[in-house]
Amino acid sequence: MSAPLSPEIRRDPGQRAVFCGLTGIVWLHRKIEDAFFLVVGSRTCAHLIQSAAGVMIFAEPRFATAVLGERDLAGMADANEELDRVVQRLLERRPDIRLLFLVGSCPSEVIKLDLSKAAGRLSRLHAGRTRVLAYSGSGIETTFTEGEDACLASIVPECPSAPAYSAPSLIVAGALADVVEDQFARLFASLDIPVYFLPARRAALETPIGPGTRVLLAQPFLNATARALEERGATIISAPMPLGAEGTQLWFAAAAEAFGVSAERLDSATALPRARARKAVEALRSELAGRRVAFFPDSQLEIPLARFLKRELGMIPTEIGTPYCNRRLLARDLDLLDEDAVSEGCDVDRQLDRVRASRPDLTVCGLGLANPLEAEGLTTRWSIELVFSPIQGFEQAGDLAALFTRPQRRRDRLAL
Numbered sequence: 001m002s003a004p005l006s007p008e009i010r011r012d013p014g015q016r017a018v019f020c021g022l023t024g025i026v027w028l029h030r031k032i033e034d035a036f037f038l039v040v041g042s043r044t045c046a047h048l049i050q051s052a053a054g055v056m057i058f059a060e061p062r063f064a065t066a067v068l069g070e071r072d073l074a075g076m077a078d079a080n081e082e083l084d085r086v087v088q089r090l091l092e093r094r095p096d097i098r099l100l101f102l103v104g105s106c107p108s109e110v111i112k113l114d115l116s117k118a119a120g121r122l123s124r125l126h127a128g129r130t131r132v133l134a135y136s137g138s139g140i141e142t143t144f145t146e147g148e149d150a151c152l153a154s155i156v157p158e159c160p161s162a163p164a165y166s167a168p169s170l171i172v173a174g175a176l177a178d179v180v181e182d183q184f185a186r187l188f189a190s191l192d193i194p195v196y197f198l199p200a201r202r203a204a205l206e207t208p209i210g211p212g213t214r215v216l217l218a219q220p221f222l223n224a225t226a227r228a229l230e231e232r233g234a235t236i237i238s239a240p241m242p243l244g245a246e247g248t249q250l251w252f253a254a255a256a257e258a259f260g261v262s263a264e265r266l267d268s269a270t271a272l273p274r275a276r277a278r279k280a281v282e283a284l285r286s287e288l289a290g291r292r293v294a295f296f297p298d299s300q301l302e303i304p305l306a307r308f309l310k311r312e313l314g315m316i317p318t319e320i321g322t323p324y325c326n327r328r329l330l331a332r333d334l335d336l337l338d339e340d341a342v343s344e345g346c347d348v349d350r351q352l353d354r355v356r357a358s359r360p361d362l363t364v365c366g367l368g369l370a371n372p373l374e375a376e377g378l379t380t381r382w383s384i385e386l387v388f389s390p391i392q393g394f395e396q397a398g399d400l401a402a403l404f405t406r407p408q409r410r411r412d413r414l415a416l
């Protein structure tokens with residue numbers, strides 16, 4: 001990929017208010033059907049995961065926390081021995097687990113528990129039955145979508161090499177709702193582009209990767225995953241994120257170009273869903289056009305979302321805060337967005353002052369900021385909902401737009 005030409009991005013480092021990387025387990029444990037996520041952390045971590053993911057009544061959960069006790073935290077017990085015992089018990093009870101993730105947390109990092117080493121040891125111990133990988137979901141200096149990035153990056157080195165001289169294939173990287181993945185798979189099949197999804201729903205470690213692999217990112221926060229794929233010889237295709245009719249069309253167009261599919265063939269394959277997407281978005285445009293929107297840094301989806309809201313719905317971004325911006329991976333979104341209102345980092349207090357002064361029509365922010373801002377008369381949208389919801393692709397473009405009309409509609413109803 002060539003170096004991006006993008007507008008100036010301000011940096012405003014300081015305190016931010018975001019969830020930690022453990023949050024990714026909430027959607028990843030549903031996505032990778034034969035995996036289990038074992039958080040090695042404190043009661044706080046267990047509480048976060050349990051309340052964020054909810055309790056599954058009818059199914060065995062695919063996540064749990066190995067709680068580090070005071071003796072572990074004080075270095076008085078051998079945490080590795082205890083971890084081995086916990087994993088042994090877990091695998092005896094749950095022989096269906098093919099892939100076990102040990103997920104590091106702030107406490108496991110503070111006591112310097114080396115989970116990568118533990119994963120190697122446990123993989124050897126349970127060879128032929130369960131593979132054990134490790135990644136960090138710690139909340140130290142991270143934001144919550146980095147959990148998914150770290151998880152996918154841990155998968156990449158374990159995948160087999162694509163056979164030399166095999167035909168090029170595509171990997172779509174980033175966890176997608178099954179319904180979205182199925183739509184994308186059908187469209188790629190109609191273009192004769194062989195596609196794998198990372199993570200795969202099952203057998204996540206069997207995706208072949210090699211110099212013939214081309215990668216389309218379906219999520220903008222996969223910095224470490226992109227690096228890991230490139231280390232395996234794969235090439236990242238430069239594309240905007242598949243949000244909205246325009247973003248999805250350009251995303252498919254980038255893949256089509258990389259695989260030598262003609263523009264006419266792409267146009268005819270996407271004509272119907274693209275028309276449906278445009279119609280669905282257009283139906284909501286009058287509610288949002290001309291309204292001002294501000295983003296607090298949270299999910300790292302802020303830049304592609306602002307691009308969609310500006311270009312397809314006519315909204316005016318007043319401030320686009322994002323925790324981190326990888327200019328290379330987001331080059332196409334930044335070019336389309338063409339705004340100098342992007343700021344990276346963002347000290348929460350200073351940004352709150354700015355938002356209170358400018359009073360945008362809609363503020364996209366984390367859960368912790370939404371209620372106080374609502375109480376001050378501002379209309380908010382929880383950014384985490386945009387990560388949980390199926391929003392990518394043509395068929396979801398209308399639902400994505402509706403996520404931004406709903407807060408105002410709710411406020412209007414309450415005012416009646």
Ligand code: SF4
Binds near residue numbers: 020022045048105
């Ligand atoms: S990983 Fe850190 S931030 Fe996340 S719940 Fe555990 S202690 Fe809290």
